[in-house]
Amino acid sequence: MDASLVRELVPAVIGVLVRRGADFAAAEDAVQEALIRAYEVWPHDPPRDPKAWLISAAWRKFLDAVRADAARRGRELTVDAEPPEGPVPAADDTLRLYFLCAHPTLSQPAAVALTLRAVGGLTTRQIAAAHLVPEATMAQRISRAKRRLSGVPLDAPGDLATVLRVLYLVFNEGYGGDVDLAAEAIRLARQLAALSDEPEAAGLLALMLLHHARRSSRTGAGGRLVPLAEQDRSLWDTAMIAEGVTVLQAALGRDRLGDYQAQAAIAALHADARSAAETDWPQIVEWYDELLALTGSPIVRLNRAVAVGEADGARAGLTALAEVDPGLPRYAAARAYLLERAGDLRGAATGYAEAAGAATSVAERDHLTREAARLRHAAQA
Amino acid sequence: MKYLLLKHYRGGPTPVTGYAPLDQWAPERVDAHIQYMRDFADRLVETGEFVDERALSPEGTFVRFDGEGRPPVTDGPFAETKDLVAGWMIIDVESYERALELAGELSAAPGPDGDPIREWLELRPFLTDVPFGGE
Numbered sequence: 158m159d160a161s162l163v164r165e166l167v168p169a170v171i172g173v174l175v176r177r178g179a180d181f182a183a184a185e186d187a188v189q190e191a192l193i194r195a196y197e198v199w200p201h202d203p204p205r206d207p208k209a210w211l212i213s214a215a216w217r218k219f220l221d222a223v224r225a226d227a228a229r230r231g232r233e234l235t236v237d238a239e240p241p242e243g244p245v246p247a248a249d250d251t252l253r254l255y256f257l258c259a260h261p262t263l264s265q266p267a268a269v270a271l272t273l274r275a276v277g278g279l280t281t282r283q284i285a286a287a288h289l290v291p292e293a294t295m296a297q298r299i300s301r302a303k304r305r306l307s308g309v310p311l312d313a314p315g316d317l318a319t320v321l322r323v324l325y326l327v328f329n330e331g332y333g334g335d336v337d338l339a340a341e342a343i344r345l346a347r348q349l350a351a352l353s354d355e356p357e358a359a360g361l362l363a364l365m366l367l368h369h370a371r372r373s374s375r376t377g378a379g380g381r382l383v384p385l386a387e388q389d390r391s392l393w394d395t396a397m398i399a400e401g402v403t404v405l406q407a408a409l410g411r412d413r414l415g416d417y418q419a420q421a422a423i424a425a426l427h428a429d430a431r432s433a434a435e436t437d438w439p440q441i442v443e444w445y446d447e448l449l450a451l452t453g454s455p456i457v458r459l460n461r462a463v464a465v466g467e468a469d470g471a472r473a474g475l476t477a478l479a480e481v482d483p484g485l486p487r488y489a490a491a492r493a494y495l496l497e498r499a500g501d502l503r504g505a506a507t508g509y510a511e512a513a514g515a516a517t518s519v520a521e522r523d524h525l526t527r528e529a530a531r532l533r534h535a536a537q538a
Numbered sequence: 539m540k541y542l543l544l545k546h547y548r549g550g551p552t553p554v555t556g557y558a559p560l561d562q563w564a565p566e567r568v569d570a571h572i573q574y575m576r577d578f579a580d581r582l583v584e585t586g587e588f589v590d591e592r593a594l595s596p597e598g599t600f601v602r603f604d605g606e607g608r609p610p611v612t613d614g615p616f617a618e619t620k621d622l623v624a625g626w627m628i629i630d631v632e633s634y635e636r637a638l639e640l641a642g643e644l645s646a647a648p649g650p651d652g653d654p655i656r657e658w659l660e661l662r663p664f665l666t667d668v669p670f671g672g673e
Contacts (some may be wrong), residue, residue: 264632267586288587289540298586306590331667518666 161344163195163207164278170211172250172273175311179219181257182303185275187219190328193280194218232348249312251276252352255345256315259323268323269330277341286458287336317353321417324349328365339369350404359408360418361537366401367424370394375467386433400527417447438468441475463491471498489515490525497532506532540630541637542588544660547596547620547623549559553648554656563650571655574647582629593625628664637661 167188174184191214195207204210258272270288273279279287285295328342346362374388383389391483405421423444430436445461448454459481466474474495481488509529516522556598560568600613628646631637641659649655 266630266632270586288630291583294586294588294630295582297584301584301586516665517663520667521667 163192163199163211165348166208166211167192167278168251168254168276169210170215171254172311173212173214174219175250177216180307182300182307182312183219183222184215185303187222187273188215189280190218191215192278196280205400211534220478221422221469249352251348253311253315255319255320255349255352256313257306257309257311259316259320260309261316262303262305262309265323265326267298267305268319270295270298271302272323273327273338273341274347277345279336279341283336287330287338302354317355317357320349321357325361325365325417339365339372343369349432355407355410355412357415359404360415360421362403363408364399364403364417364421366397367428370397370401370428376520380520381519384524385427390431393428398425401416401425401428414447416452418449419444419451423448436467438464444467448510455485456487459485459487463494466495466498470501471495475499486515486517487512493532494527502532502536506536539633539637540628540664542662542664543627543629543641544636544662545624545626546658547622547624550658550660552621553658556645556652557650557655558597566635567648567650567652570648575644578644578647579627587629587631587636587640589628589630590626591625594623596622596624598622634663637663 170191171181171184171188174187175181177331179187194214195211199207237526238526239531254276255272258275259268263271270300271288273284274281281296282292282297283499284299285292288295297447324346326343327345328339329336343362343365346365350362352359353451371385371388371393373385373394374390374392401421402425405418405425408418409422423441426437426441426444442461442464445457446456449461459478462474462481465477478488478492478495481491489508489512493505493512496508497505506529509525509532513525513529515520516525560571563571577593579588600616602613603608604611629637629640631640638661639660644649645657645659646654647657
């Protein structure tokens with residue numbers, strides 16, 4: 158059984174149930190139960206028409222729930238037992254589900270979980286395993302999110318920015334359990350880019366593809382983090398890079414630049430260089446200038462300072478860094494990097510050690526600690 | 539974001555209210571205290587923020603390697619170590635502010651006189667497994 162095929166059907170089937178009169182929360186629950194049933198039955202009894210199977214199984218689950226609820230309240234059942242000849246699923250249903258699941262009123266963890274279940278078609282168990290939380294916790298997180306959305310119509314206009322942010326969060330979560338969340342985020346972004354004509358949706362897809370293409374070169378033995386300049390570029394997925402560049406060029410051609418397109422353009426320039434030395438740093442600095450004008454983000458200012466250090470020399474980079482808030486998460490690491498290039502090994506070692514203490518991930522902390530040790534050793538030699 | 543809420547038998551800042559060990563409280567106060575902890579954990583399951591909870595025995599032994607072919611050396615238990623962890627709770631929340639709010643709530647468990655016990659809890663962020671960066 159092709160799990161990704163089943164999962165692709167999920168948002169459309171939710172859409173069908175909603176059009177037949179189920180509210181979103183009940184429809185989503187019913188489809189989740191039908192999905193779990195499909196995983197049990199399909200391997201030994203594959204359906205001829207998977208979508209029809211899923212619709213009718215989900216409708217039955219929905220009716221069961223309505224009946225149980227009616228019995229509990231002592232009310233008569235008013236829903237037709239036979240599925241009405243509802244309209245065929247519309248492409249719009251899936252897009253609307255993206256907006257609903259990433260609704261601005263939801264917290265980010267809630268929006269991520271709901272998106273993975275209702276749009277991504279993952280089971281609660283898979284989502285819980287991917288986030289290393291108990292299944293009961295994840296089930297509650299999802300049902301609370303749905304309660305919060307009650308009363309929000311499925312066809313209300315959505316906020317693309319929150320959808321893109323949620324997908325990018327999923328992408329950066331990487332691996333977890335038996336689900337590759339980065340690959341899942343790319344699948345969802347690809348679907349979104351096909352449904353929406355906003356160039357930023359394409360920009361996000363391009364950014365993900367260009368990052369993902371370098372994934373196997375990014376970590377070495379024992380999960381060791383390999384910096385971009387030291388990555389084995391022969392490991393990069395050239396087909397994926399080509400797709401990312403094509404998607405990006407089409408988006409840029411629409412002439413509505415945004416944050417994700419600009420970030421993707423920087424990633425494309427890295428992907429384009431056959432060696433670290435051939436990187437077009439002056440053009441990367443120009444893209445950071447664009448990005449800074451768009452977002453005003455202090456993190457962009459920090460990354461820009463590092464790029465300036467590559468384009469115009471470490472001293473120029475340190476001058477650019479002087480305008481950056483030293484309280485930023487990666488400030489110490491960026492400064493240490495530039496100090497080494499400027500020949501101050503002791504200062505760089507101290508800076509890396511300080512950065513390691515402030516790291517938020519194990520791989521990053523270990524990398525920064527190794528850099529500090531390497532430089533201390535070099536400074537003594 | 540995951541956080542560890544550490545409860546200490548000893549260690550940390552000076553307690554705001556000095557109080558006797560739990561076994562010396564009135565039984566109904568003990569019940570109220572334990573029920574508060576239980577309700578707190580249940581509420582976190584409901585909000586989708588609960589990850590794990592464990593209590594530890596105060597009995598601890600220090601152990602270290604002592605050379606190939608030799609049994610590990612043990613030391614302790616020490617009655618006077620500065621810091622003694624009593625247990626932990628792991629929460630998965632949206633922000634640091636939310637983690638602080640929850641820790642404050644847990645520290646308000648009723649004490650021997652029924653008033654909030656105000657014990658110090660240690661809040662520690664997890665390092666993630668997401669490397670993200672280096673580029």
